[in-house]
Amino acid sequence: MKITRRGLLTKGTTLAGAAALVGTSAGNQPAMASSLIDDDVVYKRWEKSYSGGPLDIKPLAPGLPGEHYRPVIVPNGEAMPFRIVNGVKVFHITVGRVDHEFTPGLEADMWGYNGRINSSVIEAVEGEHIRIYVTNNLEVPTTIHWHGLFLPNGMDGVAGVTQPVIKPGQTFRYEWTLRQFGTFMYHAHYDTMTQEAMGLTGMFIVHPRHPDPDDQVDRDFVLLMNEYKLEVGTRKIDPNEMTDFNVLTLNGRSFPGTEPLVIKQNQRVRVRIGNLSAMDHHPFHIHGYRFKVTATDGERIPASAQWPETSVLVAVGQTREIEFIADAPGDWIAHCHMTHHTMTQMGHGLTNMIDMDIAGLTSQINNVIGGGYMPMGEKGMYDMAFMQMDMPENSRPMAGVPLQYGKGTMGGLFTIFKIREKLSSYKDPGWYKHPAGTVARIAEDAELRADGIKA
C-alpha cells in the first residue's frame, strides 16, 4: 500500500482525536474535509523542521566583517580569527590547558579553546563554506560537536558515532557549507561531562546572507552561560560535581570580572545568550527594560510571534536572542535570577546560623579549640561585605564588591548594561552619574509627616 503524505497527516490527526473529521476514505481512514486544512500550508509549516535540505548546494563567497555583517561583541572574549583560502573560510581551534581567571583573585587550571574559556566565538555567514581545523594539545582525546548546525552527519563531531577521537597531538579537519543563520554553540563531545566542566564550550554565530533591514541592530552581544565547581582555596575544577556549582559565569567570567555591555542611548541592542552549564537552566533577567525574544537556536521568530519578557529562561543546550531599544540611560544590571547563581563560591554549604545568638557559642568553641573560630551568617551574608576577614588564598568572598553606593552582595552570573547619553568610546564609562533628585534616599521627617507615614 502506498502511504501518502496526506494519509500520514490524516492519521496523525485521528490519533489526536480531532473532532473535525468527516467521511471515510477508500483506505478506511477518516478523511479531512478539504476546506478545513490546506495540504500545502501544513507541509510548509513542517518544511522548516528539517536538517537544512540538500547538502550539495553551491557555496557562496565568504562573508566579510563590515561588508556582509556587523561583527558581534564578545565581552571578555573575542571572535576567532580566520583566513580565506580559495573561497573557503578557514578557522583553527587549538584545544589545550588554560590558566584562567574567573574574576580578580579567583583562578583555576582549565581546558579551553584558543587559550580562552567559553569566550572564543566562531563568527561566519550563511551560505559560505567553512573549514575548521582542531588541534588537540590536551593529554586526552577530544572531539568538537557543532551544536544546532545543519551539517553532513560525519562532521557532527560525536566521538565513536560519527568520527574517531582526536588523539593528543592530532589535528582534525571539519568542513561544510553553512545552510542557516542564527546563534549556535560548539563543545567537546568526548567525555563530555569532564571536558565541558573543564571549560570546553563556545558560541558559534552565523549571520544571515541577506539580512532583513528590520532585523538590524547597533550592538550585537554574545554571552555564554556556564557553571563550575571550584573548592575554596583550590585551583582544580571538580568535573564530577552534579548539583552544587559555586562559580557561575558569563563568557567564562564571574562578577565583578564580567565586562559591562556598553551601549549608547537609543541604540538597538541584541543579546545572543547560550547556556552550556552542566546542570542548570538560567533565567536571564535585565533590570529596567522589557525586551523581545526574537530568535531561538531553531530559527528567527517572525515579528508577529516574538514575545515580550523581562527574564528569558535559557535551558541547558539552548540559545535565545533578545532585542530591545536602549532608550533609558543608566547602569542596568542583568543576571541569572536564581539567587545562588549571583553569589561567588562562599554562599554554599554553610551551616545555617540565621537569627542565632552566636556570641556565647563563639566563646565556648574558642575555649575548646584555642581561638580563631568565627561563625557567621546570623544576620545573613551581608555582614561578610563589611567584615575584615582573612580570606583563603584563591577564593572570592561572597560579598564586598565595591560599587558606586557602597559594597555589594552580588557575584557570579551577573553583568551590567551601561547605557549612556554620550559616549566617546565603548570602553567601560565607569558608574552612571544619576541626575540630581533621581536616586532613592533616606526619607526626611517632614516628608514622613506630610504623607502620614509612621516609620
Ligand SMILES: [Cu+2]
Ligand atoms: Cu542561574
